[in-house]
Amino acid sequence: MKVCQLKYIDSMQFMNSSLASLTKNLGNNYPITTEYFKKQSYSSEQISLAYHKGIFPHEYIDSHDQFKETELPLIHEFHSILEDDQDQDQAIYKNGDA
Template sequence: MNSSLASLTKNFGGNHPITTEYFKKQGYSSEQISLAYHKEIFPHEYIDSHNRFKKTELPLINEFHSVFGGKISQDDYEYAQKTSMHHYGLDSNHYVSAPSLSWDAMLKMTKVKIELFTEMAMHDFIEKAKRG
């Protein structure tokens, strides 16, 4: 895939009617399907230390840029803020990373309830598996 992510996602949508039809059969709306074909925004260069993950808000737009494509547009910045609120009812400004937002979105959309550990062996298993 010798192309930018923006080019790949742009080319994907209109050229793959079978994939689009599959998503429609799964019950996804056209708007939801279009999200799969859109490059998302993440402030890669802004996250330059662990302390950045302690922030509770997105950086100001003048700090929100990418060496992959230069400064982002105001539209992309606003899109990054509004997408999760519109589709999942989750405010992305309250998350320190895309994976933590994605995890909560998955839990909300699937209505999965995570049980608390009821046995010490369960806790010990997780503790032993930690790395880093």
């Protein structure tokens, strides 16, 4: 699917597993990156979230104008009918400044 100059692709088409599964396997394999984030004053929770699949309000986006918004949508807009991981969604939303 293409919206303006953004092209959305399904990562399952060219990866051997889902993006969520692949990011769960990252663990602490990136000590240099983790140290960099620590020096930038990111919290341990923010660093941990950086190694997970992000969230995107798919059902919320229904026009090109929404890509120009400069603030996060309301938290309930991030709920997906495809996935139900509200704990992870809320943690990422609360750390949206990361």
